Amino acid sequence: MLRQLLQTRRVLSSHAQWLSRVSRPFQSENQVLPQCQTLLRGHIPKQARTMSVFVQGGEMISQGDAVKGSESSGKSPFEQRIRINNHTITSDEPVSIGGQDAGPSPYDLLLSALGSCTSMTLKMYADRKKIPLTGVCVELTHQKVYAKDCEGCFDEESKAQKQGSGGKLDKIGRAITLHGDQLSDEQKQRLLQIANLCPVHKTLEASSIVLTALKQPEMRVEEKGEKGRNEGTSSDKVKVLPVESVVTSKAQVLVPGKKMTVRRIFPSLKKRSVGPFVFFDHMGPVDVGGEGGEDETIDVGPHPHIQISTLTYLFSGAIMHRDSTGACCPILPGEVNLMVAGRGVVHSERGKESLHMWDTDPVTKAKELHGMQCWLALPPSDRDCTPAFLHVSASEIEDITDSVRMSGGVRARAVMDPSKPFRVPLPQSNSDEEKQSTEKSTSELILGYRPLLYDLELLDNTAGVQVPVPHGFETAVYVAEGEIVVDGSADQPETALGLGESAVFPPCALSNAVVSLRVASQCSKARVVLLGGLPLENPRFMLWNFVGTSKEEIDRAAQQWLHRDLSRFPSVVGEPLQDSIPLPSNYKPLSRSH
Template sequence: MSNIGLIIEEKAADIGNFLVGRLLPFREKRAVGPFVFIDHMGPSELMDYQNLDVPPHPHIGLSTLTYLLEGSIFHRDSIGSAIEIKPGAVNWMTAGKGVVHSERTPEYLRTTDKKLHGFQIWVGLPKHLEQTEPSFHHIEADDIPVWEENGIQYKLIAGEAFGRKSAVPVHSPLFFIEIKTKTPQKISIGKDLYGEAAMYVLDGTVNIEGNSYGSKQLLIAKDTKVCEFDMSENGTVYLFGGEPFPEERFIFWNFVNSDKESIEQAKVNWNDQNHDAFPLVPGDEHEYVPLPKAILNRK
């Protein structure tokens, strides 16, 4: 019996003026461990007149994780953070009771050709932290654990695994792992994982129990402890997972919470532009993403 319980095909989604490949949520699988949302951005070649512009928009009840493989994004938020993220670094923003942020191409790149490739991820918060004060952390690439064993390169982008811990200040047991190979390799890491797990193949192929899988698919494991696969040469895969929450997480637009009433109040606050609940973003005060009307009227 195969250990692949579900295969989720990457599907196109629009995040403003930029198309991404959405992996989670999926109708048959709303979350993997605490991961409730995964977008694969690019790889995209942007011309000198094309830029990423996601105006200020709100979040509650989650942490966002941005990880780039190519390109650059300038992050601003209502906490006062203003920082450029480059490949290998991590932006980790915890929304808690409410935060607003924007993501744009940095000014110095806006009139040049450029590339953009990476992951945008939402991680649910434990119930007792859903109303916490918002916070932001930027972790430089040099502070992310990277090591090599038997010709296999590992990077622990976030969480804990393999007896190591990432510098990203996560709020629950989880892992976000990059694995790279230059030559064909057999990977057996089930003993190092826990909770639920999913794999995304970025480059090359993986072979699991006689079946070959390539890119643009998220493979959900039935049993994380039986995580064994063969990677092709020049392969890159990402593993997402961890301990699921005991309570269901509801998602409406950019809001995540275990309490539907908190989401309903967030809808009203954003629609009314209540700046006590959702402060303005310093340096990016003149635009915002309106609440979709279909979301406002849906419970």
């Protein structure tokens, strides 16, 4: 901790000295920036921290940043009130490690120093060189990593020195978005070089790793109210993504003799995956409210997964989830259950025991089960991570209606927002290092490939939306209810889609690209799911419930499930072992030696 506090002192002191030096051409002879002194105190958390710093057409700071003191308010065991001239900043730790989350943590402040210094440096350089830079967004992440796990962070000689020193390193990721329609590629690359001259960056690099990358600007379409889906939108600002192909699903009965149906869109012959989404099932709707209806609901016994995250999202109904991490959690409409399989997990999905939680339709008196389940591939670096479970309540999911609505009645929710890292707390490690520690340790997994999943409800026959698509993303829309029309580009006609159909778009290579769609004129309403993310670097193989980067890995997992290897696939608490789902009868091992 002492080393981190001293490091923070050097960061802020260096920043003040640099401000004094670079701002002299803009000061009068009697105006001098004072030196910066730090008295920051606080607990330094172990887990990864993520935050963003945004500067839009800001001006350079011309006043000193002398920290005069720090005092505790007594509201939290870690809360600190920091006075900086006429400014007061409250610092604290999150509730998860004993604070009250009354303000940014010391690591948040450290990242904000790097983010603001980067933005200021770029703004000053752009002003001097007459570069048409209108804004800068700096997104920062911080992790503790071992040198051997940080590929490409430094040359081999430096890497050997870092590995020889033992312990963990500070790895800071910095994604810079440069705003300005007139910026050339050459100017962007030059600004990226200048970002590395930021004094805080140079100070941190002395004992940390700072990885910097340019990020394409992401456009948010402004609400057009009742003007109509294209009115007031110029073609040079918004570019509609063309449809590449249409995938059609057929409703398959889940259990012979029952009503529950499932439509599988991915994987398909036309498209194996979209971004990280390697599997997409649309279940229902089915009414389970009548006589014998309880037997129609979903009832899936314990079964295994590896190297993916499963996401369940319901439009109506309820399901009870249990898994081998110890999680036991029902999911209700508008909520998310996300399970990280990692090296191996087992879970069950029961509908009968949650029937009492279901809402009854006030008009039809039906109890309906309707929703979707997706599988998201994990990056190779996370494929063997510790299994984990996360429940997200409906109130925690962001409403993005104002950002995408073009006309009519619309309700839109960002189930997974690519602009906000989807973080999953991981259980405490069982490594020897953690066993020797007396402090409780937690960490987080940030889902890779920046998954995007939007629930778009089009509530009348005039409803339409335009949804921005980030650069480089693969995307697709799926019709879960009703009928829609996907707008075409200048050289492509519009595409009509019905229930169970999906439009797949090519990887986005355009700036200011959108997916534009509306309710079909003959339809009163519709419900659409938009999904996507960054493409996978390598295809995934699939056998039954197993997804992996190689057939050998999948076969090894299948053999371990066949022989009930509890070291990899633990039992699910509350579930009889005999209810476990066996491997398909047609399974054939790659080899007999395991």
